Amino acid sequence: SQKIEQNSEALNIQEGKTATLTCNYTNYSPAYLQWYRQDPGRGPVFLLLIRENEKEKRKERLKVTFDTTLKQSLFHITASQPADSATYLCALPRGSSASKIIFGSGTRLSIRP
Amino acid sequence: DSGVTQTPKHLITATGQRVTLRCSPRSGDLSVYWYQQSLDQGLQFLIQYYNGEERAKGNILERFSAQQFPDLHSELNLSSLELGDSALYFCASSVDGHDNYGYTFGSGTRLTVV
Numbered sequence: 069s070q071k072i073e074q075n076s077e078a079l080n081i082q083e084g085k086t087a088t089l090t091c092n093y094t095n096y097s098p099a100y101l102q103w104y105r106q107d108p109g110r111g112p113v114f115l116l117l118i119r120e121n122e123k124e125k126r127k128e129r130l131k132v133t134f135d136t137t138l139k140q141s142l143f144h145i146t147a148s149q150p151a152d153s154a155t156y157l158c159a160l161p162r163g164s165s166a167s168k169i170i171f172g173s174g175t176r177l178s179i180r181p
Numbered sequence: 182d183s184g185v186t187q188t189p190k191h192l193i194t195a196t197g198q199r200v201t202l203r204c205s206p207r208s209g210d211l212s213v214y215w216y217q218q219s220l221d222q223g224l225q226f227l228i229q230y231y232n233g234e235e236r237a238k239g240n241i242l243e244r245f246s247a248q249q250f251p252d253l254h255s256e257l258n259l260s261s262l263e264l265g266d267s268a269l270y271f272c273a274s275s276v277d278g279h280d281n282y283g284y285t286f287g288s289g290t291r292l293t294v295v
Contacts, residue, residue, distance in 0.1 A: 102283055109291075111183065111271050112224070114283030162226065168214060168237045169284070171224040 070095050072172035074158055080178045083150060089143040089175045091158030097136040098160040102169065103143050106155045112171075115156075116143075148179045184208065187272050187287035195295055199260040202290045204272030206253055212236070212275045213255040214284060215247055219268040230255055262294045 073092040081087050091101070100119045104112035118125040118134045118141065125132045131144040145152050155174040162170045184207035194200055206213050215227040217240075226239035230249035241247075244262075249255045259266060269291050273284035 109269075109289075111273070111286030111288050114285065117283055157224070162239075168226055168229045168239070170226055173223040
């Protein structure tokens, strides 16, 4: 079955720098991959979806890349702010034709002023 | 407010008991998903309903069951509760079940089994 690997160690960076988070997956390449943000005790919030035929997707200060050869997605936050501090989750379909998604364990990001 | 409503927000109950968690999806969404999140497990997919019918099952215990009603709201029933069932339970909804547009999550129900 599909497995998702995200760096379990927290990422601490200085305000204004670019934060880069990694999501690796095993087995088959998914048709799409999603990124969510989750704050403590709250439900995840959808940020971006990137499809397998897209190399890059942008939304304001967010950028996601998708490399099906490396089986990896990178999530970038440019000009990071303390308000960006949260856990970021990678998600993708459970199966090749699945309509339900599974989540990685997430990477906690802390932006220090 | 995400548009997905979950009740209750908090629930404290004893081992062996049964509880029901309720979810109202965002207006227009036909699919409802239930996830369990505990500290050491991350978000675990439990079950999906689409327009009243079960679409997919994940790591859902036999002691747990769910249903989606004609008005599209969903209930997750947890019975014979154990201490290990303590977790945050999230409901999410999406438009068509093929989640090309992402899921909308509710704020969750925090279940504590004592």
